Amino acid sequence: MxxxxxxxxxxxxxxxxxxxxxxxxxxxxxxxxxxxxxxxxxxxxxxxxxxxxxxxxxxxxxxxxxxxxxxxxxxxxxxxxxxxxxxxxxxxxxSATDLGDVVVTGSRAAIGRSNVLTASPVDVISAREIKAFAQTDVSQVLTYVAPSFQSSRQTISDGTDAADPATLRGLGPDQVLVLVNGKRRYQQALVNINGTVGRGSVGTDLNVIPTAAIKRIEVLRDGAAALYGSDAIAGVINIQLKDDTTGVQATGLYGQTVESDGQTQQADINIGIGLNKRGFLDIGGQLLNRGYTNRSFADTAPLIYLGDSGGNYPASANTEQARRDLKAQDDALVSQRGFDRNDIRVGQSALRNFSGFLNGGYRLGSGYEVYLMGNAAYRTSHAAGFNRLPTALTQIDLNIFPNGYLPFIDVTLYDQSAIVGVRKTVGGFAADLSNTFGRNELAYNVSGSVNASLPQGPNLVGVNPTSFYAGRLAFLQNTTNLGFSRRFEQVGPLATLNVAFGGEFRVDNFLIGRGEYASYINGGRLLNGAPTASGSQVFPGYQPQDEVNKSRTNLAGYVDLESDISERLLVHLAGRAERYSDFGGNVSGQASARFSIIDGLAIRGTIGNGFRAPSLQQRYFTSTATQFVSGNPRQVLTANNDSPIVRNDVSNSTQPGFGVEALRQEKSTNYSLGLTARFLRTFTLTADLYQIDIRDRIVLSSQFTTSNPTVATILRNTQVTSVQFFANAVNTRTQGIDVVLSERLRLNERSNLGFTAAANFNETVVRSFNSSSSTINNDQTAGTANLQNTLFNRQQRTRLENGNPRSKILLTANYSLDKFSVEARSVRFGEVQTKDQDPVRSNLDQTFSAKWITDLTVSYQILKQVGLTVGVNNLFNVYPDKVIVDPRNDPNNFAVGANSYSSSVDNSNRGRFLYNANQFGFNGAYYFTRLSVTL
The missing domain is CATH 2.60.40.1120 (Carboxypeptidase-like, regulatory domain)
Incomplete structure (x- = not known):
């Protein structure tokens, strides 16, 4: 009652x-x-x-x-x-002390500081800047607003077409740590083993996080392994989720390139809900449908139907007239059969991305606060590989594809995470206990392809598969954190002292799952008594012997002290000890300070050491694939670090090997010295010099082939002709400077004007090599086949040192007047270089010049709830320099002889790759319109 x-x-x-x-x-x-x-x-x-x-x-x-x-x-x-x-x-x-954006990355102090008052440099990208232009994902947004960050979309690079590699300060994708609301973000499952920037690395997929859910992004440009642990050698990217919105914010975007391809439809939504004035719930989501682009050129193979497997003149055509006659016959067949010489797709893949992120918090009784975060993402990518000509008889079934075919790699990505935590003040300390679970998986499918080793015949058309499930990669991480923090006032001679300490326990797991049987087998078909290519062409499935399910644990503890020694001097000290179950322990330390010379002018600096643990993917990834070099099949083994081929010495009678040591952590030493200045209350300047030395850097070796007698001995009991593996092979030094100038003016009560000028200049050099292998060190083979030359050849070294722009300059201006605003931005992407792996072909070495890319948007607030933006990216339709093509790849140069397309010439290009993708892509101008609604 x-x-x-x-x-x-x-x-x-x-x-x-x-x-x-x-x-x-x-x-x-x-x-x-x-x-x-x-x-x-x-x-x-x-x-x-x-x-x-x-x-x-x-x-x-x-x-x-x-x-x-x-x-x-x-x-x-x-x-x-x-x-x-x-x-x-x-x-x-x-207020001078409050001018600028308050940041939380790089410090565990209870009170945040503006980004001009921190001991380490931090860029802050607001939600407004994220939405100012037409970049639709996080990695592209950061590329155009943070000069030290670089990411560009790749082409014909397997899974990397679906997951853009991203770098900070010219280092690798796996040398930057990503946080979400200050909690460690797990890495992606994909290992970049193709010829892209970041080859051999395992990065973090930023693009599963919808931009609609982001409040701001903080980019800490300083080594921070002592604060956050492994990976934070180049710096930290901390994505802060929205936690203060109410109502509904939604946007819809449509855009396409000047070539009428790359059509993009995007819908974003964020819903903010207040929970009885005791908490909040923010839900952000994105639906993205991105069309492919194609900037390929006509195939310059001299012969399509009458040549060898690479489209070259056969040896029997040994006179100029014979080659002319054969070319005329082949051209007639091309016309008769309607063969399209635009037989490859070079550009961004077709992609669909569905992602959502939840962020919530609620205050319970007795001082407890619970919080939770979580995301789910589903992405599909449809990316082309290299085409197969009808003369590639070891790679084709002419009954199915009489005119050759263009195979596709279809990647499906699944990404999920959940973070739960509780906060409470205990004994005057703010305590935070949390658990973070994350999982990233890539499933591979191949379409429009064949397994050429299966029996062939007209009666098998419709029976032999043309699509295959090729297997999957998955990475799982679970991290439990407990941290304490307290700010003390007037501790002896110290004005303030913030004390933080805590611990972390982490579990990592990496998995490789096999593909279907037809995707990897050799069906036994012979051609002129020789075997034909195994597995699904373009991407053979993972085999049973490739399957892996490996785990490790990590236990860490840290202490963090920050003090305003006086009104002018800020000092920050941090230390961290970690113990990995698979390779041992590491201790890192860091000291930072900021000294105010006069009001508005200060110097700051950092010295510290850090580390990066070898990823499970680098340690255990293995695969066997068929690659074609100059039209010739090559069975390539990527051997994991535990393989006898890698670990045993060459003298081992059972299974000789390279004698490479177990992977160990990369160790780094970082130094930085900077200046911060503030003038006239609204103008700020920061300039920071840095040097990062990395010892025992992990790289994926170049391919060792059986042309070397030692390699032939090592691979004698296998079915492969080439092998590559991970090793702590190089020591590098990276030096650079970051400069940021900004001015924010309120012209009157109706208008505002802002300017930003920012730049990064960096240089990475390989200082020495660490083969750690007597087999490699003692090899006396001459020329490029020498194992020491092959370990990290000139092509790989150039990709590491000059594959990314060594400089980037960013100029931005924005003006608003009542309901009208305009944004203009111009970014200078510095030069990049490529080199051929063989110094004999140094004529193909190339430097791609720097280019300016200009973006412009105009916005108008139609109603209080409705806004419209129109604009263009790459306003002047700028493309990178064209790639040098070997002059011997001229199909109309009949006088160069039948061997013009010999094994010394790589014919995979054949004039079709005329742009380099590692600066800013090569899509050209892109036009868009966006409608925004707030309810």
Whole structure:
């Protein structure tokens, strides 16, 4: 009976409390009376808030006893008690100490600092900057707003077509740590083993995070392994999710290139929900449909139907006239059969991405706060490989593909994560206990292809498969953290002292799953008594012997001290010890300081050591694939580090090997020295020099072939002709400077103007080699077949040193007037280089010159809830330099002889790859329109 009476009483009480809320209206002004549009008005202790309009006006329903927190960029925040009032006028005071964006990355201090007051350089990219232009994913956004960050889409590179490699400060994709809300993000399952930037590395897939869910991105440009652990050699990218929105924000985008391809349809949505003024729930999602682009050129193979497997003149055509006659006959067949010499697709893959991210928090009783985050993503990619001519008889079934074929690799990516945690103050320390689970999986399918080793015949058309399931890669990580932090005031001679300490336990797991039987077998078909190519062409499936399911654990502890020694001096010390179950332990330390010379001018610097643990993928990845070099099949084994082929010495009678040691951690030493300056309250300058030395850097070796007698001995009991593997093979040094200048001006109460100029200049050099192998060190074979020359050949070295731009300059300006705004940006991507693996062909070495890419957008707020943006990326339709093509690959040069397309010439290009993708891509101009709705 009492319960039945109590329930309606509670309901009435709740309704009465809600009815007691009052609506407060007001204006937010500067000290001189200028309206402040876009200022944040928040009921303290809740997620109930709003933003001021064009005239600085706001309206908000709050409790009569509420306190409002009012903040705007460049002004000190104010706490304003309502005290029953329904109208307010608030004047904000400019504050030098609050000018700039408050950051949390790189410090565990209880009170955040602006990015010009930190001991380490941090870039802050706001949600507005993320949406200012037409980049649709995180890696592309960062490429165009953070000069030290670089990512470009790859082409004809297997799984890398679906997962863009990303780098920071010219280092590798696996030497930057990614956090989400300060929690470690797991790596992707994919190992980049193709000829792309980051070859041999395992990065983190940034593009599974929808931009609609992001509040801001903080890029810490400093070594931070002592703070966060493995991978943070180049720096840290911390993605902060939205936690302060209410209502619904949605955008729709359509765009396409100047060539009328690459059509993009994108829909974003973010829903912010307040939870009874005690918490929040933000849900962001993205649907992206991206069309492919094709910038290939006509196939210059001299012969399509009458040549050898690479389209070259046969040895029997040994006179100029014979080659002319054969070319005329072949051209007639090409015309008769309607063969299209545009027989390859060079450009970005077709891709669909569906992703969502949830971020929530809730305050319980007794001082407890629980929080949770989680994401789910599903991505499909349809990417072309190299085409097969009808003369490639060991790689084709002419009954199915009489005119040759273009095979495709279809990648399906699954990504899931869940983070749960609880916070509470214990003994004066802020305690944070959390668990992070993440999993990334890539499943490979091949379409439009054949297994040429299967029996052939007209009666088998429709029976022999043309599509295959080729297997999967999966990586799983579970991380449990417990951390404590407390800020002390006036500790002896110290003005402040922030003490943080904690521990972490992590479990990693890597898995390779086999493909279907037809995707990897050799069906026994012979051609002129010789075997034909095994498995699905373009991507043979993972075999049973490739299957892996390996795990390891890591236990770590850290301590972090930060102190304002005085008003002018800030000191930060950090140390971290880790123990891995598979290779041992590591200790890292870091010391940072910032000293204010005069008001507005300071110097800062860091010295520390770090490390990167070898990934499970690098240690255990293995595969056997058929690759074709100059039209000749080559069975290539990627051997894992535990393989006897890699670990045994060449003298081992059972299975000779290279004698390479077990993978160990990369060790780094980093130094930085910087200057920060602030002038006229709104102009800021930061300049930071840095040097990063890395010892025992892990790389994927070049291919060792049986042309070397030692390799022939090692591979004598296998069916492969080439082998490559991971090793701690090189020591490198990276030096550079980051410079950022920004100016934000409020012209009057109706208009604002902003400028940013930023640049990164860096240089990475290989200082020495560490083969750690007597087999390699003692090899006396002459020329490029020498094992020491092959371990990390000139092509791989150039890719590491010059594959990414050594400089990037970014200039941005934005202007707003009432409902109208315009953004302009120009980015200079520095030069990159390529070299052929054989110095004999140094004539193909090339430097691709620097280019400026200019973007422009115009926006108009049609209604309070509806905005429209139109714009163009790469306004002047700039392309990279064209690739040098070997002059011997001229099909009309009949006088060069029948051997013009010999094994010394790589015919896989044949004039069709005329652009280099490692600067900014080669799609050309891109036009778009975006509609935004806020409810």
């Amino acid at each position: 009492k319960k039945s009476l109590l329930t309606p009483l509670l309901v009435v009480t709740a309704l009465a409390a809600h009815a007691q809320n009052i609506t407060v209206t007001g204006r937010v002004l500067s000290a001189t009376g200028e309206a402040q549009p876009g200022a944040t008005v928040l009921e303290r202790g809740t997620t109930n808030g709003t933003a001021t309009g064009a005239n600085g006006e706001f309206s908000l329903s709050v409790s009569p006893q509420a306190t409002l927190t009012i903040s705007a960029l460049g002004f000190a925040p104010q706490q304003v008690p309502v005290q029953g009032r329904t109208t307010l006028e608030v004047r904000l005071v400019a």
